[in-house]
Amino acid sequence: MALNDKLLGIVTLFYLALFFIHLIYFATKKEAVLRAVRLLLCVTFGLHSVGLAVRWVESYSPWTLVSWYGVLPLPYPHGPGHAPLSNFYESLIFYAWCIALILLLMKKSLRVPLITMLAALAALFFMGYASLSPSVDRHIEPLIPALQSNWLHVHVFTCFIAYASFAVSFLCGLLYMLKPKGIQAGKLEEINYQSVVVGFPMLTAGILTGAVWAHYAWGSYWSWDPKETWSLITWIVYALFLHARFTRGWKGRRIALLSIIGFMSVIFTYLGVNFILAGLHSYGAA
Amino acid sequence: MQLAYREEGETKTSWFVRDVPRLREKEIMGVPVRLTSIGDEFYTGLEVARDPGIWVVWTGFALILFGLYSNFFMCYRRIYLLRTSEGVLVAGTSSRNKEAFREEFEKWRETAHGIKR
Numbered sequence: 001m002a003l004n005d006k007l008l009g010i011v012t013l014f015y016l017a018l019f020f021i022h023l024i025y026f027a028t029k030k031e032a033v034l035r036a037v038r039l040l041l042c043v044t045f046g047l048h049s050v051g052l053a054v055r056w057v058e059s060y061s062p063w064t065l066v067s068w069y070g071v072l073p074l075p076y077p078h079g080p081g082h083a084p085l086s087n088f089y090e091s092l093i094f095y096a097w098c099i100a101l102i103l104l105l106m107k108k109s110l111r112v113p114l115i116t117m118l119a120a121l122a123a124l125f126f127m128g129y130a131s132l133s134p135s136v137d138r139h140i141e142p143l144i145p146a147l148q149s150n151w152l153h154v155h156v157f158t159c160f161i162a163y164a165s166f167a168v169s170f171l172c173g174l175l176y177m178l179k180p181k182g183i184q185a186g187k188l189e190e191i192n193y194q195s196v197v198v199g200f201p202m203l204t205a206g207i208l209t210g211a212v213w214a215h216y217a218w219g220s221y222w223s224w225d226p227k228e229t230w231s232l233i234t235w236i237v238y239a240l241f242l243h244a245r246f247t248r249g250w251k252g253r254r255i256a257l258l259s260i261i262g263f264m265s266v267i268f269t270y271l272g273v274n275f276i277l278a279g280l281h282s283y284g285a286a
Numbered sequence: 287m288q289l290a291y292r293e294e295g296e297t298k299t300s301w302f303v304r305d306v307p308r309l310r311e312k313e314i315m316g317v318p319v320r321l322t323s324i325g326d327e328f329y330t331g332l333e334v335a336r337d338p339g340i341w342v343v344w345t346g347f348a349l350i351l352f353g354l355y356s357n358f359f360m361c362y363r364r365i366y367l368l369r370t371s372e373g374v375l376v377a378g379t380s381s382r383n384k385e386a387f388r389e390e391f392e393k394w395r396e397t398a399h400g401i402k403r
Contacts, residue, residue, distance in 0.1 A: 197358045201351065208347045208351065211347070219333060
C-alpha cells in the first residue's frame with residue numbers, strides 16, 4: 001500500500017472528526033468549539049493537499065506500478081506520472097478537496113456551522129465512497145493519450161471548483177426549504193447567491209477550457225457528448241438562477257428550488273453520465 | 287471477396303473465391319472480371335485541420351470570461367456624505383454583494399467615528 005493511500009485514509013478520518021466536532025458544537029454551543037472547528041478544517045485541508053501531492057509524486061515512481069501489478073509494465077519505466085485527476089477515484093478525492101477549499105475561501109461569509117457541518121459530511125461521503133467502495137479502482141494508471149495534456153489540470157480544476165460551490169449552494173437551498181431554527185433565511189439566500197456567483201463563472205471557464213482542449217484532442221470544440229450536453233444543461237439552470245434573481249427579483253423558495261434543481265443536474269453531469277450514458281468522457285467511470 | 291454492383295437500378299452481389307477456378311473469373315454485365323490476388327496493406331487515417339479563424343474563437347472565450355468575472359466581482363458603489371448641524375451623515379449603496387458592503391461600511395464607519403473635523 002502506497003503512502004498516499006494511508007494519508008488519504010487518515011484524511012477521511014479527519015473529515016469524520018470534523019463532522020463530530022460540529023455535533024459537539026451543537027450540543028454545547030461554545031464559541032471555543034467553533035474555533036476548534038475552523039482550526040480542524042484548516043488542518044484537514046492541509047493534510048488532504050499533502051495526500052494529493054504525495055499521490056502525484058508517487059505516480060512518477062516505478063514502484064507504484066510494481067506494487068500494483070507485481071511487475072513493472074514495460075512501456076512505463078518511470079511510472080505513469082500525472083496529476084491525480086484522471087480516474088473516478090481521483091475525481092472523488094479531488095471533489096472532497098474542492099469542497100474543503102470552498103469552505104476555506106468562503107469562510108468569511110460561511111459563518112453558519114450547519115452548512116459547514118453538512119459540507120464536511122458531503123466531503124466525508126465522497127472520501128468514504130472513494131476509499132471503501134469495491135467498485136472504485138484505486139490504482140494509479142497511465143493516462144490515455146487523449147488526456148495527456150496540460151489542459152487536464154485547468155479543465156478539471158475549474159469544473160470541480162464549480163461543482164463544489166454548487167454543492168454549497170444546494171445545501172443553502174435545502175436548508176432554506178427545511179427552515180431549521182436559528183438560521184436567518186436572508187443569510188442562507190445570501191450564501192446561496194454568493195456560492196453560485198463563484199461557481200457559475202468557474203463552470204463557464206470549465207466548459208470553455210474543455211472546448212479548447214477538445215479542439216486539440218478530438219478535433220472539434222463541441223461534440224454533443226453526454227457530459228458536454230449535461231454540463232450545458234447545468235450551465236443553463238444556473239444562468240436561469242442568476243437571471244431570475246437579477247432581472248425578475250426572484251427570492252425565497254423559488255430560488256432555493258432552482259439551486260436544488262441545479263445541483264441535481266450537477267450530480268447527473270458528474271455521476272449519471274459516467275454510469276448511465278457512455279460517451280467520450282467515459283474514462284471517468286469505474 | 288464479394289463484389290457489389292448495380293444492374294438496371296437493382297443492387298446485386300457476386301462472390302469471387304481465389305482458390306476455386308470456377309469462381310475466380312466471371313463476366314459481369316458483359317465485362318470480364320478476374321480476381322488475381324488478395325493482400326493486406328497497412329494504412330492509417332490522418333486528419334489535417336486548418337483554422338485561420340481560431341484566434342476569433344479564443345478571443346471570444348476570453349471575452350466571455352472577462353465579462354462574467356467583471357460582472358460578478360466588480361460593482362458600482364456610492365458613498366454619500368452630508369454635513370448636517372449635528373455632524374456628518376454617512377450613507378452608502380452598492381449594486382452587488384450588499385452583505386459584504388454592509389460589513390465593510392460598518393468597519394469603515396467605526397474607524398471614521400473618532401475623527402473630528
